[in-house]
Amino acid sequence: MSQKGPFLFLVALLCIAGVGTAAFRHAEYRIPWLPGEQQNVWEIEARIEYMAQGVPTQAFLTLPPNQDGFRVVNETGASSGFGFEVETQRRQRRAHWSKREANGPQTLFFKLELVRDAEYRVDGPPPAAPPASALDEPYQTAADQIVQAALPVSANARTLAQQLINRMLLVPADQTVSLLRDRFDEATLLANLLVTAGANARTVQVLELEDGRRRQSLKDYVQVWDDGRWYLFNPTVGPVTDLDNLLLWQTDTPSVLEVVGGTRSRVSFSMISQPRSMLALAEPSTGTGFSLHSLPIAEQGMFKLIMLLPVGALMVVLMRIIVGIRTAGTFMPVLIALAFLQTELLPGIVSFVLVIAIGLVIRSYLSHLNLLLVARIATLVILVIGMISVFSIVSYRLGLIGGLTITFFPMIILAWTIERMSIIWEEEGPREVFIQGGGSLLVAVLAFLFMDLTAVRHMAFNFPELHLAVLGLVMLVGRYTGYRLLELRRFIGFKQ
Amino acid sequence: MIDWITPWELSRRGILGMNRRNIEFIGRYNRREQYPLVDDKLKTKLIAQHAGVQVPDLIDVVRTQHEIETIDDKLADLSEFVIKPAQGSGGKGILVIERHEAGVFTKSSGEQIGILDVKRHLSNVISGLHSLGGRADVAILESLVRVSPLFRNVSYEGVPDIRLIVFQGYPVMGMLRLATLASDGKANLHQGAVGVGLDIGTGKSVAAVQHNRIVRNHPDTGAELTELSVPNWRQLLELAARCFEVTQLGYLGCDIVIDELRGPLLLELNARPGLSIQLANDAGLVPRLRHIENLESFAHNVEDRVDYAMETFTRERRTEQTKLWEGQ
Numbered sequence: 161m162s163q164k165g166p167f168l169f170l171v172a173l174l175c176i177a178g179v180g181t182a183a184f185r186h187a188e189y190r191i192p193w194l195p196g197e198q199q200n201v202w203e204i205e206a207r208i209e210y211m212a213q214g215v216p217t218q219a220f221l222t223l224p225p226n227q228d229g230f231r232v233v234n235e236t237g238a239s240s241g242f243g244f245e246v247e248t249q250r251r252q253r254r255a256h257w258s259k260r261e262a263n264g265p266q267t268l269f270f271k272l273e274l275v276r277d278a279e280y281r282v283d284g285p286p287p288a289a290p291p292a293s294a295l296d297e298p299y300q301t302a303a304d305q306i307v308q309a310a311l312p313v314s315a316n317a318r319t320l321a322q323q324l325i326n327r328m329l330l331v332p333a334d335q336t337v338s339l340l341r342d343r344f345d346e347a348t349l350l351a352n353l354l355v356t357a358g359a360n361a362r363t364v365q366v367l368e369l370e371d372g373r374r375r376q377s378l379k380d381y382v383q384v385w386d387d388g389r390w391y392l393f394n395p396t397v398g399p400v401t402d403l404d405n406l407l408l409w410q411t412d413t414p415s416v417l418e419v420v421g422g423t424r425s426r427v428s429f430s431m432i433s434q435p436r437s438m439l440a441l442a443e444p445s446t447g448t449g450f451s452l453h454s455l456p457i458a459e460q461g462m463f464k465l466i467m468l469l470p471v472g473a474l475m476v477v478l479m480r481i482i483v484g485i486r487t488a489g490t491f492m493p494v495l496i497a498l499a500f501l502q503t504e505l506l507p508g509i510v511s512f513v514l515v516i517a518i519g520l521v522i523r524s525y526l527s528h529l530n531l532l533l534v535a536r537i538a539t540l541v542i543l544v545i546g547m548i549s550v551f552s553i554v555s556y557r558l559g560l561i562g563g564l565t566i567t568f569f570p571m572i573i574l575a576w577t578i579e580r581m582s583i584i585w586e587e588e589g590p591r592e593v594f595i596q597g598g599g600s601l602l603v604a605v606l607a608f609l610f611m612d613l614t615a616v617r618h619m620a621f622n623f624p625e626l627h628l629a630v631l632g633l634v635m636l637v638g639r640y641t642g643y644r645l646l647e648l649r650r651f652i653g654f655k656q
Numbered sequence: 657m658i659d660w661i662t663p664w665e666l667s668r669r670g671i672l673g674m675n676r677r678n679i680e681f682i683g684r685y686n687r688r689e690q691y692p693l694v695d696d697k698l699k700t701k702l703i704a705q706h707a708g709v710q711v712p713d714l715i716d717v718v719r720t721q722h723e724i725e726t727i728d729d730k731l732a733d734l735s736e737f738v739i740k741p742a743q744g745s746g747g748k749g750i751l752v753i754e755r756h757e758a759g760v761f762t763k764s765s766g767e768q769i770g771i772l773d774v775k776r777h778l779s780n781v782i783s784g785l786h787s788l789g790g791r792a793d794v795a796i797l798e799s800l801v802r803v804s805p806l807f808r809n810v811s812y813e814g815v816p817d818i819r820l821i822v823f824q825g826y827p828v829m830g831m832l833r834l835a836t837l838a839s840d841g842k843a844n845l846h847q848g849a850v851g852v853g854l855d856i857g858t859g860k861s862v863a864a865v866q867h868n869r870i871v872r873n874h875p876d877t878g879a880e881l882t883e884l885s886v887p888n889w890r891q892l893l894e895l896a897a898r899c900f901e902v903t904q905l906g907y908l909g910c911d912i913v914i915d916e917l918r919g920p921l922l923l924e925l926n927a928r929p930g931l932s933i934q935l936a937n938d939a940g941l942v943p944r945l946r947h948i949e950n951l952e953s954f955a956h957n958v959e960d961r962v963d964y965a966m967e968t969f970t971r972e973r974r975t976e977q978t979k980l981w982e983g984q
Contacts, residue, residue: 481675533784533791588847641676643667648660653868653935654669655661 167639171632178628185623195618198435199275201233202369204407206270208417210425212262217421221270223253224367224409226282234273242268266422276404287360287385295352299343302336307357317359317386321393324353329396346395347380360385365410366392367429374430378409378416452624465498467620468611470630472497475607477637484644487600488580492573496600497607499569505608509601512569515547516597519578520585527582540575670940672931677907681945685824685906686927693903694925698742698796700903704922707902709895711922712738712915713799724778728771731756736800739774741781741793747842749786751777752800764813801923802916806887812836812876815913817843818854818886818920820893821929821941822908824954825900826965827893828944830854831936832886836866837876845932850874852881853937857970859889863938870938892920893962899925901958944969 185191208219223246226232237244242257255270295303306327314320328337328346340349347363354361365378381400383390392400392408400406410416419425452463472494479485479493487493500508522543526536548569577600585593610616619626666673672681693699701711715737716730731737739751751774755762761769780786781795807816814835821829831851838848845851850871852864861884864871872882886892896910899922909929912920934940947968955961 484674639679641673641679643663643671643673644675647673648663648666649658650868651666651671651935652659652661653865653870654666654671654938654940655659 167635171636174632174635175629178626178630178632181625181628182619182623185625191622193619195614200433201436202272202274202276202407202431202433204272204274204367204369204429204431206272206427206429207375208257208266208268208270208419208425208427210266210419210422212259212264212266212422214261214263215421217259217262217266217419219257219266219268219420219422219425220418221255221257221268221427222410222416223255223270224272224407225252225411227408228281229276229278229403230407231275231277231280232272233275235271237268237270239268262421274407287362287390295356299340300356302339303353303356305336306334306340307353311357317354317357317361317384318391318399320357320359321350321354321361321382321384321391322398324350325393325395325398345380347382350382350393350395354382354384362411364392364408365416367407367409367431369405369407369431369433371431371433375428376430377428381406383411452621464617464621465501467624467627468498468501468617469494470627470634471611471616471620472607474630474634475610476603477634479603479606481637481640482644484646485599485603486596487603488577488584488596489573489600492577493600493604494607495570495573496604497611500604500608501611503569505605505612508608509605511551512574512601514551515544515569515574516578516581518547519544519574520582523578523582524585527586537575537579540578541571544571544574544578666940670942670944671934672941672945674931676942677931681823681907682928686908687904690903690905691927694905694908694927696742697740697744697924698794700922700925701796701798703902704899707898709898709902709922710918710920712801712913714796715799716797718778718782718795718797721779721782724775724782727775727778730797731771731774738798738800739777739781740796740798741784741786742796743787743791743793744781745787747844749777749781754800801913801921804887804914804916807834807914810834810874810877810879810881810884812874814843817923818892818912818914819929819933820896820910820912821933822896822900822910823945823948824906825897825958826948826961827856827896828948828965828969829933829937829939829941830856830859831933832861832884834874836874838866845930845936850881851932851936852884853933853939854886855970856893856968857966859886859892860884862971863936865932865935868932868935886914888914888919890962890966893965894958895920895922897958897961897965939971 186193206221208221210219223235224230235246237246237255237257239257241262242259244258245256247254247256257268294300306324310320310323310327314323327334328341328350330337333341343349344352351361351363361382361384364381364383366381367376367378370376380395382393382395384393385391392403392406394400417425417427452460452467455463473491475497476487476491476493480487480490496508496512499512503511519540523540526539531539548571581593581597584596693703698717701714704711705714715734718724718727734753735756737753737756739753741749744750752764753761753774754764759771761771761774763769778795781793784792787793801815803811803815810816811834816832816834819831819833820827831853833843833845834850834852835843836848836850840847843849845865848867850864850866853862854860855862861881864881866875873880892912892914895912899908899910900906903925905925905927907927907929909926911923911926913923915921931941955964
């Protein structure tokens with residue numbers, strides 16, 4: 161076949177485009193392949209309290225920098241009566257609240273949602289050169305002394321830091337260390353010692369994450385630049401290797417909280433860890449773009465069903481072309497399957513068969529009346545609606561709530577199915593009705609079972625581009641010239 | 657355990673499947689706009705007549721309910737006739753009147769009805785009761801085909817007809833269809849009619865099937881099916897081959913009856929002929945169709961095409977064929 165090449169190319173293109181886009185969106189926006197994939201989310205709440213003094217007031221809270229290992233999924237910072245914005249200055253982000261006039265105690269909240277993601281990396285620029293060490297005397301001399309003692313037994317900035325910490329923790333304390341400890345806290349002292357030794361070091365403030373903790377404050381740690389990255393040290397313990405539960409909050413600015421027009425300000429942190437579906441986490445990043453998620457919720461619900469139609473259509477194509485099952489009405493089984501999705505399988509089948517069976521009885525009477533086609537179908541539509549109403553009322557009275565969902569059946573389709581079945585009955589006998597009716601029901605049930613898979617539902621809606629691959633597959637099957645499965649039975653007479 | 661035949665065995669025997677038929681033959685050789693010609697028996701009849709193809713004589717066409725009122729006059733002189741819907745399918749709605757004396761009409765089954773019953777039947781036909789999808793239709797009034805005496809004892813009721821697959825104007829496979837009790841007097845294979853495969857070269861039977869199973873005798877009449885030979889065979893093939901020029905449909909099923917006096921008459925055409933003919937012939941269509949496809953030039957002359965087909969698609973009674981009959 162001359163057009164076979166371009167055709168296969170088109171099919172391959174559709175499949176690659178569909179699967180490729182889906183894979184890209186999975187990687188880029190972290191939309192999970194399967195529903196129910198969950199991840200722990202740290203919900204951190206910073207609570208700022210201060211006394212306003214009746215003048216225009218502003219509060220600034222330093223926000224954690226974009227850092228390795230933690231991905232921010234959401235942040236909110238509303239407090240009633242305050243103007244709020246997030247400012248960025250030289251890579252440093254700050255939350256900024258402002259109010260024209262405030263008096264008395266004020267409470268502001270900033271809520272941050274983070275996901276621990278070991279693969280998340282932030283490439284920051286290398287730090288500026290360390291500031292020259294300049295402590296007041298006699299502290300500078302004392303610092304030099306400690307550094308001189310530690311330098312020979314260290315190989316690089318990291319081991320130097322470890323040596324310095326060891327010396328600081330000696331019990332009983334070294335005299336020079338005691339002198340310095342009176343003047344500086346541990347973190348500042350460690351940073352100063354390292355700077356004195358010519359290393360690039362800084363004090364940072366970190367939040368130790370622990371589920372359910374309330375009113376926590378930031379802890380002082382030290383970072384040392386070595387080998388092209390920062391290493392974190394707890395000045396009272398040593399190097400930090402387990403970074404999972406440490407959130408770097410503040411690095412460069414001198415203070416975490418700044419309040420203008422208020423006194424007795426303080427900030428505290430509460431945190432909880434909660435499992436949340438990855439899909440929910442992914443949505444904020446896709447909601448802005450050209451996505452089904454940008455539709456109103458009601459329309460989204462509708463599209464969740466509509467997006468299943470191609471899957472059902474694929475099923476019908478496979479069943480008819482590859483297997484060879486005969487159905488009454490080409491895509492009637494898909495619509496029935498769609499109705500089953502809302503009625504559940506068993507009540508769906510029972511009510512479907514009931515409506516069709518009663519419809520056939522009524523239709524056989526109608527055929528005596530010799531009505532014109534359109535009027536006949538319209539009569540059936542009205543009768544089907546009548547039947548469905550009666551079913552609903554009866555099943556409600558009997559306490560079978562399932563009966564109410566029967567209204568999801570496409571009534572026009574039901575009317576046409578009855579009409580077609582009755583014609584088949586008259587022209588080709590009841591056997592053919594059972595073959596085609598049974599075939600339709602079988603395909604509908606198979607389509608339902610497939611469409612009802614949570615994975616299929618999830619992918620059809622969250623990766624609509626996969627429908628390109630479905631399209632390619634349908635087109636490919638459309639050119640299948642091999643035998644149908646049922647023909648292997650039909651032509652059994654050729655067996656020798 | 658379900659018994660089945662492997663696809664490669666089917667393929668080896670050259671059996672044409674539904675998908676291949678639809679894509680590679682109907683889809684490629686039958687132009688859509690020609691379909692109405694064969695879906696409407698009246699149109700088929702008119703263009704066939706125009707092209708000189710023999711058909712049962714058209715007596716009248718009843719198009720509106722109003723015309724039924726005056727049908728009495730037309731029927732008065734007719735002693736035998738057939739009423740059929742132009743767009744009927746599967747033999748539905750065909751009323752065969754074999755005798756008419758003074759307002760008493762005798763159907764082929766022997767039942768006697770009156771003029772009112774005939775009128776009601778006409779009315780039903782026009783309102784589309786027997787037509788595909790119930791569309792409004794027209795009723796064709798045509799002369800009765802008299803079953804050739806050769807077949808009179810073979811078929812159970814109904815008129816046996818001969819289905820020929822004509823590909824690009826070449827008759828490639830043929831089958832005689834005999835109504836049975838099970839098929840309710842209709843010649844539809846899937847309703848239980850017997851299909852007798854016919855050798856294209858000779859018009860003699862090669863195999864017979866009912867319900868996809870090989871049979872030797874007609875289940876109702878008991879007639880021997882192994883030694884049937886269709887008369888006027890060459891004339892019949894030429895009639896079928898000519899239908900290609902009439903319809904321009906490359907893959908065509910021709911249904912032909914043999915009238916006692918007039919010989920082969922074209923009954924109807926089918927743009928989507930079924931595949932069971934292969935079972936009746938115990939042979940696949942694919943090699944024959946491919947053979948025609950690979951011809952370097954097509955003969956434009958009907959006689960040449962029939963000559964070629966009779967020469968090419970005939971087969972001696974092969975030994976295995978005989979075994980097939982004996983095996984019963």
